[in-house]
Amino acid sequence: MISVSQKSQDVVGRSSLAARQRIPYGSAATLGLGVLPTTKDQRQTATVLKFLFTQPMPAAILDGSKIAAEIRGEVAAEVKAMSAAGMRPGLAVVLVGHDPASEVYVRGKVKSSEEVGIYSEKHTPSESVTTEELLDLIADLNRRDEIDGILVQLPLPKQVDSKKVLLAVDPAKDVDGFHPMNVGFLSTQRPGLVPCTPAGIMEMMQRSKIKIAGQEAVVVGRSDIVGKPMAMLLLNANATVTVCHSKTRDLPGICRRADILVAAIGRAGMVTKEFVRPGTTVIDVGMNRVTDPKEFARVFAGNAKRDETFRSKGSVLVGDVHPEVAEVAGAITPVPGGVGPLTIAMLMANTVKAAKMRRGSRVAELSRV
Ligand code: NDP
Numbered sequence: 001m002i003s004v005s006q007k008s009q010d011v012v013g014r015s016s017l018a019a020r021q022r023i024p025y026g027s028a029a030t031l032g033l034g035v036l037p038t039t040k041d042q043r044q045t046a047t048v049l050k051f052l053f054t055q056p057m058p059a060a061i062l063d064g065s066k067i068a069a070e071i072r073g074e075v076a077a078e079v080k081a082m083s084a085a086g087m088r089p090g091l092a093v094v095l096v097g098h099d100p101a102s103e104v105y106v107r108g109k110v111k112s113s114e115e116v117g118i119y120s121e122k123h124t125p126s127e128s129v130t131t132e133e134l135l136d137l138i139a140d141l142n143r144r145d146e147i148d149g150i151l152v153q154l155p156l157p158k159q160v161d162s163k164k165v166l167l168a169v170d171p172a173k174d175v176d177g178f179h180p181m182n183v184g185f186l187s188t189q190r191p192g193l194v195p196c197t198p199a200g201i202m203e204m205m206q207r208s209k210i211k212i213a214g215q216e217a218v219v220v221g222r223s224d225i226v227g228k229p230m231a232m233l234l235l236n237a238n239a240t241v242t243v244c245h246s247k248t249r250d251l252p253g254i255c256r257r258a259d260i261l262v263a264a265i266g267r268a269g270m271v272t273k274e275f276v277r278p279g280t281t282v283i284d285v286g287m288n289r290v291t292d293p294k295e296f297a298r299v300f301a302g303n304a305k306r307d308e309t310f311r312s313k314g315s316v317l318v319g320d321v322h323p324e325v326a327e328v329a330g331a332i333t334p335v336p337g338g339v340g341p342l343t344i345a346m347l348m349a350n351t352v353k354a355a356k357m358r359r360g361s362r363v364a365e366l367s368r369v
Contacts, residue, residue, distance in 0.1 A: 200342025
């Protein structure tokens with residue numbers, strides 16, 4: 001695995017990641033000469049550099065697990081200082097019923113809270129809960145001062161009016177950033193709580209020094225949870241943004257325009273090399289569990305390690321981006337270990353942010369001590 005920092009120490013003396021993002025292979029500009037080589041030394045240098053730049057280079061891996069650990073470390077330090085001043089941030093998670101995937105997600109969220117020192121509590125109403133009962137629970141959590149963040153794990157059972165429940169969460173405690181008030185704050189660039197997955201992707205790109213301003217960004221997917229807030233964050237960071245969806249014509253052609261391509265589709269390995277211009281930063285949000293052997297073979301044929309996992313577990317986790325894209329992308333997020341870990345880290349960061357915003361003046365006093 002090649003990390004971004006390793007790639008930035010490339011023999012060509014400049015960030016190969018940056019070079020791959022902006023400059024076509026083998027051009028005079030790529031060779032760093034500015035003018036056509038004339039002397040023998042210049043010609044030799046040009047030949048070596050051209051060789052290096054025209055060889056297929058595997059994409060730099062954007063290591064989400066590593067960046068998530070950094071974020072958790074920063075959050076833990078803030079939680080420690082706030083707790084010492086009697087302002088320990090608190091998170092309440094509401095998990096209805098026994099959906100196995102939701103149980104796994106909630107377990108991860110509670111565990112992560114404990115690790116960074118955030119107070120957390122789990123509420124587990126039964127599968128038959130009514131909208132009214134959930135509204136009562138949310139009202140109680142809204143009232144309690146020691147609770148800074150409220151997270152309602154989706155999906156909720158059919159009989160529950162999910163929109164009504166999400167709307168009932170106090171926007172100041174809406175650590176998922178789903179409340180229309182927070183959506184409005186994001187689109188008008190006011191301080192608020194931003195959905196964790198796209199917020200984590202922005203953190204990853206910024207910490208990996210991926211250029212965003214002025215870049216062409218293409219987001220495939222327009223969900224309220226990922227696609228739309230992702231597009232808004234990129235726009236706020238001055239990218240030129242195109243949002244694609246299931247009715248988009250010539251999807252590969254539009255994706256090929258991207259300097260930054262975000263795939264949030266929910267279709268295993270759909271984004272192939274055909275969608276990606278060399279050097280593009282590719283962010284794979286997809287988390288698709290593949291159980292069909294044919295589907296597995298389409299994505300991972302010849303990959304011994306994945307083959308072993310598939311045989312032993314009967315399934316593998318696959319992103320929306322086909323592994324072959326790593327041959328052309330400038331940088332890419334792996335699945336697993338890319339966007340996923342950042343989502344939980346940002347939930348922790350959002351809980352601290354909510355605590356600070358709610359207890360604003362008291363936190364300001366703390367930072368002056
Ligand atoms: P949704 O199903 O809500 O949205 C999918 C989007 O993809 C829709 O906008 C849909 O278009 C679009 N789409 C579907 N098929 C195509 C197609 N053939 N061509 C172009 N666009 C298409 O999914 P989410 O946004 O919630 O999640 C997307 C993926 O990200 C999933 O795999 C999910 O598991 C994963 N995820 C991962 C997270 C993480 O932490 N890593 C967090 C959240 C999600 P249309 O609107 O027209 O239907």
